[in-house]
Amino acid sequence: MKRRTFLQASAFTAAAALTPLDLRSHRIAPAAPVVKTDWLQDAVQSALDAGATYAEALFRRDRSEMLQLRKTDISALESSDEAGIALRVFSGGAWGSAAVSSWEPGRPDALASAAIASASQLAKLRTQDIDLSSREQAGRQAWESPMETDPFAVSIEEKIDVLRGLTEKALSISQIPFAVANLFFRRMESELVTSRDAVLRQRSTFTYPNFAVTAFHQRLRRMDTRSSSLEAQAAGWEIVNASLESDLETSMQEALKLQTADPVARDSYDLVVHPTLLWDLLFDTLLPHLDPRTVLALDGNRPGDQWIDINNLANITVGSELLTLRADSSLPRGLASCGWDDTGRPSPSGTIVDAGRVVRLPFDETLPRLAGFETLGFTRTGMWNIPVAAAMPNIVMNAGTGGTVTELAANVDNGLLVKGRSRVMMNPAKTLFRVRPQMAWMIRGGEVAEPVRGVEIETSVEQFWKALDMLSSDNERITAGDLFPGRSSALWEVPFSVSVPAAVFRRIPVYTAQEAG
Amino acid sequence: MSFLSRRQAERLLAGLMQNDRVDEIHAVLRSTDGTVFRIAENLPDAPHRTSDSSLQITVRVGRRYGSARTNDLSEEGLNALVERAARHASVMPESPRVFPFPGADASAQPAADDSAQMRIPSAEVIRGVIGQSTGADMRISGSIAATRSSISVATSNGLLLHHPSDRIHTRFRVYASNGQSTGFGEHFSSSLDTSRIERTVQTAIDKCAAWRNPVEIDPTRITTVFEPRALADLFAPFIQQFSQRAIEEDGSFLRKLDGSSFVGSKMFKETVTLRSDPAAQGLLSLPFTLDGIPVKPETWIRNGVIEQVAVDRYTADERGIEPVAPPTNLMMDGGEQTLDELIAGTSRGLLVSGFADLRMIDPKNCLLSGSTRDGLFMIEDGTITGAVRNLMIRETPVYMLKELEDAGIPEHTSTTGTYVPMLLPPLRVKDALYGASSGLI
Numbered sequence: 031m032k033r034r035t036f037l038q039a040s041a042f043t044a045a046a047a048l049t050p051l052d053l054r055s056h057r058i059a060p061a062a063p064v065v066k067t068d069w070l071q072d073a074v075q076s077a078l079d080a081g082a083t084y085a086e087a088l089f090r091r092d093r094s095e096m097l098q099l100r101k102t103d104i105s106a107l108e109s110s111d112e113a114g115i116a117l118r119v120f121s122g123g124a125w126g127s128a129a130v131s132s133w134e135p136g137r138p139d140a141l142a143s144a145a146i147a148s149a150s151q152l153a154k155l156r157t158q159d160i161d162l163s164s165r166e167q168a169g170r171q172a173w174e175s176p177m178e179t180d181p182f183a184v185s186i187e188e189k190i191d192v193l194r195g196l197t198e199k200a201l202s203i204s205q206i207p208f209a210v211a212n213l214f215f216r217r218m219e220s221e222l223v224t225s226r227d228a229v230l231r232q233r234s235t236f237t238y239p240n241f242a243v244t245a246f247h248q249r250l251r252r253m254d255t256r257s258s259s260l261e262a263q264a265a266g267w268e269i270v271n272a273s274l275e276s277d278l279e280t281s282m283q284e285a286l287k288l289q290t291a292d293p294v295a296r297d298s299y300d301l302v303v304h305p306t307l308l309w310d311l312l313f314d315t316l317l318p319h320l321d322p323r324t325v326l327a328l329d330g331n332r333p334g335d336q337w338i339d340i341n342n343l344a345n346i347t348v349g350s351e352l353l354t355l356r357a358d359s360s361l362p363r364g365l366a367s368c369g370w371d372d373t374g375r376p377s378p379s380g381t382i383v384d385a386g387r388v389v390r391l392p393f394d395e396t397l398p399r400l401a402g403f404e405t406l407g408f409t410r411t412g413m414w415n416i417p418v419a420a421a422m423p424n425i426v427m428n429a430g431t432g433g434t435v436t437e438l439a440a441n442v443d444n445g446l447l448v449k450g451r452s453r454v455m456m457n458p459a460k461t462l463f464r465v466r467p468q469m470a471w472m473i474r475g476g477e478v479a480e481p482v483r484g485v486e487i488e489t490s491v492e493q494f495w496k497a498l499d500m501l502s503s504d505n506e507r508i509t510a511g512d513l514f515p516g517r518s519s520a521l522w523e524v525p526f527s528v529s530v531p532a533a534v535f536r537r538i539p540v541y542t543a544q545e546a547g
Numbered sequence: 548m549s550f551l552s553r554r555q556a557e558r559l560l561a562g563l564m565q566n567d568r569v570d571e572i573h574a575v576l577r578s579t580d581g582t583v584f585r586i587a588e589n590l591p592d593a594p595h596r597t598s599d600s601s602l603q604i605t606v607r608v609g610r611r612y613g614s615a616r617t618n619d620l621s622e623e624g625l626n627a628l629v630e631r632a633a634r635h636a637s638v639m640p641e642s643p644r645v646f647p648f649p650g651a652d653a654s655a656q657p658a659a660d661d662s663a664q665m666r667i668p669s670a671e672v673i674r675g676v677i678g679q680s681t682g683a684d685m686r687i688s689g690s691i692a693a694t695r696s697s698i699s700v701a702t703s704n705g706l707l708l709h710h711p712s713d714r715i716h717t718r719f720r721v722y723a724s725n726g727q728s729t730g731f732g733e734h735f736s737s738s739l740d741t742s743r744i745e746r747t748v749q750t751a752i753d754k755c756a757a758w759r760n761p762v763e764i765d766p767t768r769i770t771t772v773f774e775p776r777a778l779a780d781l782f783a784p785f786i787q788q789f790s791q792r793a794i795e796e797d798g799s800f801l802r803k804l805d806g807s808s809f810v811g812s813k814m815f816k817e818t819v820t821l822r823s824d825p826a827a828q829g830l831l832s833l834p835f836t837l838d839g840i841p842v843k844p845e846t847w848i849r850n851g852v853i854e855q856v857a858v859d860r861y862t863a864d865e866r867g868i869e870p871v872a873p874p875t876n877l878m879m880d881g882g883e884q885t886l887d888e889l890i891a892g893t894s895r896g897l898l899v900s901g902f903a904d905l906r907m908i909d910p911k912n913c914l915l916s917g918s919t920r921d922g923l924f925m926i927e928d929g930t931i932t933g934a935v936r937n938l939m940i941r942e943t944p945v946y947m948l949k950e951l952e953d954a955g956i957p958e959h960t961s962t963t964g965t966y967v968p969m970l971l972p973p974l975r976v977k978d979a980l981y982g983a984s985s986g987l988i
């Protein structure tokens with residue numbers, strides 16, 4: 031079949047196949063446009079014919095678009111569209127896999143042969159049992175992340191207008207000489223066909239608008255930059271206009287206030303940590319230690335360096351009794367929210383850390399079993415050509431009864447309110463961290479007072495999370511995630527979100543950061 | 548499968564260049580067919596085979612440029628790609644200066660390491676690796692990746708460059724069974740050589756066995772012997788600063804206070820000579836840049852004098868001079884001594900085998916910071932007297948090459964993780980600067 035004919039046929043077949051037996055989301059995922067379900071089914075059948083006891087073929091397409099405006103000029107506009115197919119088989123007591131670009135996938139049996147060959151190589155070295163009980167049974171189903179307006183259908187001109195509106199507004203203030211605004215969009219589409227006759231189609235769309243404004247104080251020769259609070263969400267264009275303008279106003283005002291603030295005095299303070307900073311601290315400092323490959327020292331890069339290892343997993347305390355973390359695969363706007371993982375298991379939820387103790391880990395069936403320890407199967411792939419592996423689900427930190435940020439501050443005599451994500455610097459062993467929040471205010475006698483500059487928090491991961499003393503209620507909660515989680519852990523390929531309230535941490539060392547220049 | 552021969556790439560790119568929707572096209576086509584065999588803590592994973600090709604294009608429409616990327620190389624896919632790039636160009640600001648993408652250049656034809664057949668590692672090879680590790684009572688993690696790849700650069704002005712390469716990348720870290728000492732071995736070759744894989748694993752095991760019971764030392768300035776792999780990681784960011792653009796943008800140690808450059812000035816010891824040649828035996832590397840400049844043999848430092856810096860096409864066009872491609876490999880002249888002899892000539896110092904998390908702190912003087920890794924040892928009276936806990940180094944190759952005491956016999960090496968072939972000697976340097984312990988095992 032010629033390529034063009036193949037494409038037409040595949041689009042038709044895919045569209046015709048869209049009659050979900052079980053609609054797991056409020057909308058039906060549209061047709062995956064590049065590959066035929068038949069091709070995937072043929073690959074699965076070829077693997078079974080060649081002796082596999084189980085097979086799953088995953089088609090995956092990734093689209094992305096990025097725009098950037100510096101001041102009022104567009105400085106970057108990039109887009110990418112890539113797709114491919116991975117076939118995973120269980121044969122002779124071992125898993126095997128192979129992947130091919132969907133542009134020219136060749137014959138389904140050739141991909142099956144490559145995957146069977148992979149399994150037979152591994153079978154010579156080790157074998158294992160297979161448990162398919164948690165996988166979806168026969169049927170066509172679909173899931174799509176909620177979205178009102180498809181960002182890929184919005185014109186580039188409209189996107190530029192939105193960004194220019196932001197930078198022009200910022201630059202209209204004479205003390206703000208520089209502004210940058212960005213838009214990132216990403217879409218992951220997949221179709222999984224398994225030898226249990228399941229056909230699972232999914233589509234997630236991520237939108238991430240952001241900006242940064244820089245204020246400059248001529249006399250004091252000070253530059254202060256504030257960036258937006260909004261983080262990447264599983265959502266569409268609708269979130270772009272929703273809150274950017276008010277966020278910009280807040281950021282500009284805070285950057286200007288910071289210009290004339292005095293430096294913080296080096297001391298230990300009680301910190302009220304705003305959720306716009308707390309999510310990133312959880313993401314960067316604690317969660318990498320809870321990746322199962324790190325716990326099992328299977329990361330290949332830093333085995334042996336882990337703070338939490340398999341021998342102390344059941345006994346170690348990673349935070350105070352207030353620290354409870356749940357995996358939530360249906361978190362609204364969560365980047366890892368999905369109907370199923372990439373092996374066809376319904377997306378999981380469950381407690382990961384309960385009152386400071388690790389009770390369960392996200393897991394992958396190819397990892398060695400953790401005898402006597404509960405796991406939460408969640409296996410995904412970052413792109414079509416990367417083998418599926420254990421992935422982090424969305425993580426939700428329990429809220430408390432402390433009320434609002436202001437009410438939390440009322441419980442602090444001498445402290446700081448710190449806000450806004452910043453680059454978290456980890457030591458090579460990832461046990462110590464340093465961060466400079468974007469904004470900080472003194473708290474005196476329970477009242478939020480004047481802003482201070484140069485706040486640099488430096489402590490150990492363990493000490494920080496054990497110092498957690500109060501949690502705000504749910505109404506302060508934000509959900510945020512990173513489209514490129516590999517910056518925090520080389521193992522993380524798939525975006526996920528964390529949802530956190532505001533919190534109080536007691537007696538945290540704070541240093542006075544050196545001013546640049 | 549998706550590995551593209553020169554003829555396949557040529558045919559595909561020729562079709563792309565027929566597109567008359569835009570004024571000019573510049574394309575970078577990559578293809579790869581690879582298998583990776585991973586081991587984690589003595590536990591092998593299934594070998595994973597991937598075949599893919601991807602295309603990145605930049606188009607010019609009038610005075611505007613736009614880019615886009617895809618791995619759909621069908622006719623429809625290519626048309627959609629050009630359409631997308633042209634769409635991007637339509638909203639970009641006009642470029643103040645337009646000069647054409649390069650045309651055909653016969654001097655840029657590569658000498659490629661295009662072997663006939665690529666063998667991939669078998670289960671027996673992996674069993675051997677694990678056996679070596681368990682035999683030494685150690686745990687091993689890492690991978691053997693066998694990749695056949697090609698890269699092609701073409702323009703609508705007639706340029707077509709194609710470079711195939713085969714690569715076996717062996718990379719393993721071992722840990723002692725108590726988890727308290729580590730060793731690392733890495734090797735790149737163009738064909739499967741099981742004895743070389745064995746030697747790479749043995750290197751890691753030997754380092755791990757030697758790095759037992761490390762002692763902590765205070766921050767210090769101390770004479771240091773750097774092994775070639777450690778130097779490769781220090782020199783990679785150093786050589787990037789040999790760039791006219793970086794000098795003009797104040798991002799290079801080669802910029803003088805008055806804005807001019809140190810080209811022609813003697814900056815380093817007389818013995819320092821640094822060269823590159825993409826066709827050098829055993830160091831074959833990409834013979835062209837992604838914007839289509841041929842990489843020619845160059846001497847960057849001769850007898851301590853800065854002789855050459857890279858000049859990109861834009862800057863070259865502005866000045867009316869020829870562009871100079873940055874190096875894709877690196878060779879440093881050395882001496883006659885072995886590593887052991889360099890150590891024997893050291894009264895008190897450190898031996899550094901490698902680094903982790905090396906980062907640029909200040910580009911104006913090429914100041915780097917990171918942790919030592921995979922072997923840090925104390926040298927006293929010419930012998931290694933014990934292991935030292937990993938330290939944060941805070942040093943610049945600029946100072947190192949000024950305070951160079953001695954250089955040994957050059958060895959083949961590469962930067963860690965990514966293949967940048969280098970022929971570097973071990974160096975003994977006076978008073979390298981170290982901070983506190985990094986906490987890394």
